[in-house]
Amino acid sequence: EAEVAQSPRYKITEKSQAVAFWCDPISGHATLYWYRQILGQGPELLVQFQDESVVDDSQLPKDRFSAERLKGVDSTLKIQPAELGDSAMYLCASSPRTVINEQFFGPGTRLTVL
Amino acid sequence: KQEVTQIPAALSVPEGENLVLNCSFTDSAIYNLQWFRQDPGKGLTSLLLIQSSQREQTSGRLNASLDKSSGRSTLYIAASQPGDSATYLCAVRDTGKLIFGQGTTLQVKP
Numbered sequence A: 001e002a003e004v005a006q007s008p009r010y011k012i013t014e015k016s017q018a019v020a021f022w023c024d025p026i027s028g029h030a031t032l033y034w035y036r037q038i039l040g041q042g043p044e045l046l047v048q049f050q051d052e053s054v055v056d057d058s059q060l061p062k063d064r065f066s067a068e069r070l071k072g073v074d075s076t077l078k079i080q081p082a083e084l085g086d087s088a089m090y091l092c093a094s095s096p097r098t099v100i101n102e103q104f105f106g107p108g109t110r111l112t113v114l
Numbered sequence B: 001k002q003e004v005t006q007i008p009a010a011l012s013v014p015e016g017e018n019l020v021l022n023c024s025f026t027d028s029a030i031y032n033l034q035w036f037r038q039d040p041g042k043g044l045t046s047l048l049l050i051q052s053s054q055r056e057q058t059s060g061r062l063n064a065s066l067d068k069s070s071g072r073s074t075l076y077i078a079a080s081q082p083g084d085s086a087t088y089l090c091a092v093r094d095t096g097k098l099i100f101g102q103g104t105t106l107q108v109k110p
Helices: none
Strands: A005-007 A010-013 A019-024 A031-037 A044-050 A053-056 A065-068 A075-079 A088-095 A109-113 B004-007 B010-014 B019-025 B032-038 B044-051 B056-059 B062-067 B072-077 B086-093 B098-100 B104-109
Touching (some): A005 A088, A019 A088, A019 A109, A031 A075, A044 A075, A075 A088, B004 B086, B010 B019, B019 B032, B019 B086, B019 B104, B032 B062, B044 B056, B044 B072, B072 B086
Parallel strands (some): A010 A109, B010 B104
Antiparallel strands (some): A031 A044, A031 A088, A044 A053, A088 A109, B004 B019, B019 B072, B032 B044, B032 B086, B062 B072, B086 B104
């Protein structure tokens, strides 16, 4: 069964360091999402891609976060510099092109900033 | 601005009991609603997807209903089992993105 892949699964870093997360969506899924989930809360969208284009990055802290999906397939989310408040689960999801379709989530990357 | 609320925040039941989890949303102009399960420290597993034109969806012991006009959805779990213990999240899709509730953490005691 096709799945969304994410790596690493866990990341511990010190504040002010740079971190990067990788996501490989289900093959053929045009839309890719990055969500952040703080412990005890629901996920919140950071950025949405349609193919290689950003559709929504209104909640992305652009002073320190960046995201790319250069060839419209896999994607990288970067934080530089990391802050203590960035400790959270970072989830990647994908779906086929239309808005009525189900979103499928990867296992997530648990980030701890010390 | 769309807001999603889930009540209760936590629920503990004995094994075998039927239970209902509630989800409410403030703007009825949604494309669909999705229920997820999340085990501690894990990603989200999609349970059921209800399109805006549908009233309910069923999968095994799970049944989800949607009442758009009142802004409500329920997830019914029949004959609960200890393996059902997890956090259940509902999310509505009103444009491209999902907007999540904070979840209901369910504990099913043997």
